[in-house]
Amino acid sequence: MADLMLFSGNANPALGQAIAKYLGVDLGAISLGAFPDGEISCKIEEDIRGRDIYLIQPTCPPANDHLMQLLVMIDSCKRASAERVTAVIPYFGYARQDRKDEGRVPITAKLVANLIARAGADRVLTMDLHAAQIQGFFDVPVDHLYAAPVLNEHFLQQNFPPDELVIASPDEGSIKRALGHVKRLGGTLAIVDKRRTSAETTVQENVIGGPVEGKIVLMFDDMISTAGSICGAAKVLHAQGAREIHVATTHAVLCGPAVERLKAANLASIVCTDSIPLTSEQILPQTKVISIAPLLGEAVKRIHRNESVSRLFR
DSSP states (O other), X not given: OTTEEEEEOSSOHHHHHHHHHHHTOOBOOEEEXXXXXXXXXEEEOSOOTTOEEEEEOOOOSSHHHHHHHHHHHHHHHHHTTOXXXXXXXXXXXXXXXXXXXXXXXXXXXXXXXXXXXXXXXXXXXXXXXXXXXXXXXXXXXEEEEOSHHHHHHHHHTTTOOGGGEEEEESSGGGHHHHHHHHHHHXXXXXXXXXXXXXXXXXXXXXXXXXXOTTOEEEEEEEEESSOHHHHHHHHHHHHTTOSEEEEEEEEEOOOTTHHHHHHHTOOSEEEEETTSOOOTTTOOTTEEEEOOHHHHHHHHHHHHTTOOSGGGGO
16 A cells, blocks of 8 residues: 555545545645635645555535546646546536437536546546446546445344335436345335426426335435435325335435425435535434445555455445
């Protein structure tokens, strides 16, 4: 591990510290700031020539600032003669803009992937992309991690009776994820029928499968942004007689009216990872934050040693 060096941007320094602690190394010294006109400034404060560099920076809100900071950090490392630069992006912003769903719109996820590769990243380590196909947008190797084992372990420790458990998919697009959790946790599968009426609005109407009456319902999603979908699904499940509803997500973006919606949704628990730092206003009494630092740290160790990362999920 002598040649490995970790640096953290300003997006999630606590996660950077936790990964460094897991690996038994210190975070590298880096100065990040802004000039009076708002331009990003960066200086690596120690010698990194010939070293294996890992830059920890989720592109969470404010996405543009954190993305630009990541690009500047990558460029700084390449110009300082680092041997290899890996961008560790626990949350990849712009992931939802992954296709042209109407005329004259960009595919911004591909644009951001190009920017990261052209800045000089030799490799990308990320987690729970909104669509797994986004890995193909990068022209460099991508290691794609999943938070499902961490979330499953949390719920296994709750000792819910399998015959009282229902794993609910909040929409049709999450059925495959829900089936994976059924396989690990037991219970039955239910699907909430979601119809999108606009880019910001969805309507949930029916529950397929189940039944959910009198059951403990677990809902998993890759991210909660405005919480419209997850809270709409919870409303339908409550109307169908669910006893209690637990929601789990990898990325708690929680923007706009999300917090108010979650407060009103009557959820037994809200479980998320620390891929994105939460403010005190975003943490509700039933919120449980689980660290993904050991998972990311182990992946960094394996990449550095040229070992298999996929073995982490076998």
